[in-house]
Amino acid sequence: MSEIVYFEDVKVGDQTEFGPLNIGREEIIAFAGEFDPQPFHLSDEAAAQTHFGSLAASGWHTTALCMKMMVARWQREPGVQAASLGAIGVDELRWLRPVRPGDTLRGTSEVVETKASKSRPEMGVVKSRITLFNQRDEPVMTMIPIVMFRTRAA
Template identity: 60%
Template sequence: MQYFEDLEVGTKASFGHYQVTREEVIEFASKYDPQPFHLDDEAAAQTYFGRLSASGWHTCAMTMRMMVEHFSSQEAASLGSPGIDELRWIKPVYPGDTLRVESELIEKRQSKSKPDMGFTKTRQTTFNQHDEPVMTMIGNGIIRVRDPEASAG
């Protein structure tokens, strides 16, 4: 199990492999972001995107899936997340793209009021198969402290 004490600021990781399908793009958009450029080829052709593209929220969801799979493989003592900062959709994501994630731990601090937990900030960048960044965000995490008495102070 990976606890707060095990994390080092500056640590980087590369993980994930997610194949974006046309069916999933349309299904997600139909439910959660029903804008024409996420649903219809002709409508999308008349926009900045030029063709059917995934919702930015879908890109977030695909990224989250890869992150959870990575955390699970690391057996992280995760306690959830209070949110994200600085979310940016940099390039459109299209059916046929293959996504992956790179992350870097940029900050960590132990809670003063609840010393059994620590807070982290991690910069995540999602890339397509051409190694072009398509999304960036800073994720805030909460992670269990292995030994709160030893770590506090």
């Protein structure tokens, strides 16, 4: 197992990459059918009547795919996952471009803030700017997750 990456080890400016992940038509429709059944997420015909023009993944699906890729990255470096205590929220979530069937997504993460907890010395809070890109290197989503990390004192 990799050495645990504690809160104290995380520094502003730390960067990582994750992905890639290819997105299929059936996956887009299945997610939308269960969690966001708006017509433009379910068929090209319905999407053609909107600004999307053709089938587009739900933004919530895009966000879930981001999480899937990040966790896959952490599982290759279990020291990071071992220190994570989960997230307390997300700031500035933006869906910038539609994700389409056949797109290949990849992501980058950069730590933008760290803050030790005053009331919970066993944890600190890390904010990172996440950007997802499609295969044309166009940003399709950005967000700033707020994640709790275990400290060495824990």
